[in-house]
Amino acid sequence: MSIAAPGQLNVNESPSWGSRSVDCFEKLEQIGEGTYGQVYMAKEIKTGEIVALKKIRMDNEREGFPITAIREIKILKKLHHENVIKLKEIVTSPGPEKDEQGRPDGNKYKGGIYMVFEYMDHDLTGLADRPGMRFTVPQIKCYMRQLLTGLHYCHVNQVLHRDIKGSNLLIDNEGNLKLADFGLARSFSNDHNANLTNRVITLWYRPPELLLGTTKYGPAVDMWSVGCIFAELLHGKPIFPGKDEPEQLNKIFELCGAPDEVNWPGVSKTPWYNQFKPTRPMKRRLREVFRHFDRHALELLERMLTLDPAQRITAKDALDAEYFWTDPLPCDPKSLPKYESSHEFQTKKKRQQQRQNEEMAKRQKMQHPQQHTRLPPIQQPGQHAQMRSGPNQNLHGSQPQVAAGPSHHYGKPRGPSGGPGRYPPSGNPGGGYNHPNRGGQGGGGYGSGPYPPQGRGAPYGSSGMPGGGPRGGGGSGYGVGAPTYPQQGGPYGGSGTGRGSNMMGGNRNQQYGWQQ
Numbered sequence: 001m002s003i004a005a006p007g008q009l010n011v012n013e014s015p016s017w018g019s020r021s022v023d024c025f026e027k028l029e030q031i032g033e034g035t036y037g038q039v040y041m042a043k044e045i046k047t048g049e050i051v052a053l054k055k056i057r058m059d060n061e062r063e064g065f066p067i068t069a070i071r072e073i074k075i076l077k078k079l080h081h082e083n084v085i086k087l088k089e090i091v092t093s094p095g096p097e098k099d100e101q102g103r104p105d106g107n108k109y110k111g112g113i114y115m116v117f118e119y120m121d122h123d124l125t126g127l128a129d130r131p132g133m134r135f136t137v138p139q140i141k142c143y144m145r146q147l148l149t150g151l152h153y154c155h156v157n158q159v160l161h162r163d164i165k166g167s168n169l170l171i172d173n174e175g176n177l178k179l180a181d182f183g184l185a186r187s188f189s190n191d192h193n194a195n196l197t198n199r200v201i202t203l204w205y206r207p208p209e210l211l212l213g214t215t216k217y218g219p220a221v222d223m224w225s226v227g228c229i230f231a232e233l234l235h236g237k238p239i240f241p242g243k244d245e246p247e248q249l250n251k252i253f254e255l256c257g258a259p260d261e262v263n264w265p266g267v268s269k270t271p272w273y274n275q276f277k278p279t280r281p282m283k284r285r286l287r288e289v290f291r292h293f294d295r296h297a298l299e300l301l302e303r304m305l306t307l308d309p310a311q312r313i314t315a316k317d318a319l320d321a322e323y324f325w326t327d328p329l330p331c332d333p334k335s336l337p338k339y340e341s342s343h344e345f346q347t348k349k350k351r352q353q354q355r356q357n358e359e360m361a362k363r364q365k366m367q368h369p370q371q372h373t374r375l376p377p378i379q380q381p382g383q384h385a386q387m388r389s390g391p392n393q394n395l396h397g398s399q400p401q402v403a404a405g406p407s408h409h410y411g412k413p414r415g416p417s418g419g420p421g422r423y424p425p426s427g428n429p430g431g432g433y434n435h436p437n438r439g440g441q442g443g444g445g446y447g448s449g450p451y452p453p454q455g456r457g458a459p460y461g462s463s464g465m466p467g468g469g470p471r472g473g474g475g476s477g478y479g480v481g482a483p484t485y486p487q488q489g490g491p492y493g494g495s496g497t498g499r500g501s502n503m504m505g506g507n508r509n510q511q512y513g514w515q516q
């Protein structure tokens with residue numbers, strides 16, 4: 001195997017890797033917008049095969065080929081599993097890129113580099129965000145089992161994903177779930193002796209050890225994120241929607257209790273413990289808050305959302321949990337309903353459009369109050385099932401017609417709050433931190449709202465949720481807007497500046513200094 005010089009991409013391993021032009025593909029539509037650039041659904045002209053093209057952003061020539069992209073390619077080339085997204089090849093575009101209007105796109109780099117992936121119809125966030133979406137218990141078990149199987153495979157192969165969240169879990173119309181976006185992934189050694197950056201994992205899914213500044217960690221960080229996803233599937237909305245790191249920790253402690261040397265030996269030695277330890281006793285309330293969850297689901301969740309990473313359940317043990325072996329059993333992926341493609345990018349875009357329409361209608365009403373009452377209703381995007389859908393459009397068969405069009409996870413969780421209407425303002429987070437701006441009482445956020453019915457019920461149903469349900473209303477995806485980071489110098493200072501800043505996960509391109 002030939003080795004590329006540092007900072008260069010080794011495309012020599014297979015003649016096809018990097019040798020073909022992106023012109024072999026016809027871009028059909030944008031389905032995602034990530035830190036690195038756009039993701040498109042595209043068709044290979046020769047074969048008609050539908051793929052996903054992820055453009056690698058090369059904004060800054062001086063930095064060369066982004067280290068994160070090199071990592072993603074390197075790791076994905078070594079991982080081959082049915083629950084891990086398949087990287088098919090790398091293609092290039094020789095000349096300056098053009099934008100949609102045919103103008104040069106301002107990219108200083110003279111060409112473009114794309115990763116070609118197998119196409120997946122949905123991401124979990126986009127799917128869950130569909131109006132009226134209801135996941136059944138066997139369906140949740142089926143997705144969770146696949147998520148854990150894929151993750152177990154990564155961990156056995158000594159790869160940490162470090163960005164597990166709904167928009168990185170891709171689902172096809174055969175019901176297969178695959179882990180995607182390995183841009184923050186890295187190899188680890190079993191002794192966990194290397195210093196790794198703690199500025200990884202999107203804030204809402206970030207475990208307490210990273211929030212407390214730990215730099216020696218292992219697969220348990222991914223298992224915390226899995227616990228957050230699991231709870232979200234059952235609960236119907238994200239369980240820890242913190243707007244910045246201190247609030248994130250606070251939300252965790254309110255539900256999982258305060259960490260101490262009894263429940264988490266060694267916690268007092270974590271770098272930022274003294275700064276962020278709660279100033280009042282906080283007991284674990286997970287069982288009480290989620291008492292309506294199925295018993296086995298709650299048992300498993302308890303073990304995933306364990307504060308001490310050393311005691312947190314592993315992917316392998318989670319797969320053995322009673323939850324997956326008791327009725328109702330996980331369903332066969334193939335038996336799952338087939339939906340029109342849905343990615344978070346598109347659901348967000350649609351909501352934005354809807355809000356614009358509503359505002360326009362309001363303005364019209366103010367200008368022509370009489371006439372307005374007789375106007376036909378504003379047409380909402382996605383009312384007609386005529387949007388371009390993925391290659392499996394004809395797979396709907398006898399499934400109930402779904403109203404909305406595609407909705408990939410576009411624009412990703414850049415910011416923590418879910419957008420207007422989705423999450424009530426958290427108010428004073430309470431929780432008693434030693435943080436100058438915090439420390440008030442109350443504000444638990446779990447005690448007041450009704451929860452969706454459990455058991456065989458519909459975790460994502462619109463009934464019973466405040467404001468018509470977290471998924472159905474006008475809120476936008478998984479977060480917009482910037483969290484307020486404390487000034488540099490504090491534990492959370494200095495992130496999120498410059499190009500490619502990911503509000504929830506920090507700035508990827510700045511995450512790789514002395515710590516990896």
Ligand SMILES: Nc1ncnc2c1ncn2[C@@H]1O[C@H](COP(=O)(O)OP(=O)(O)OP(=O)(O)O)[C@@H](O)[C@H]1O
Nearest residue numbers: 032034035036039052117120167181343408409412
């Ligand atoms: N293979 C694929 N098939 C279909 N859609 C995809 C595929 N890969 C990515 N997407 C869509 O594009 C979105 C962004 O992709 P991805 O997470 O890989 O980009 P990114 O630049 O790493 O994003 P981020 O900055 O959020 O980490 C995904 O959430 C998903 O909706």
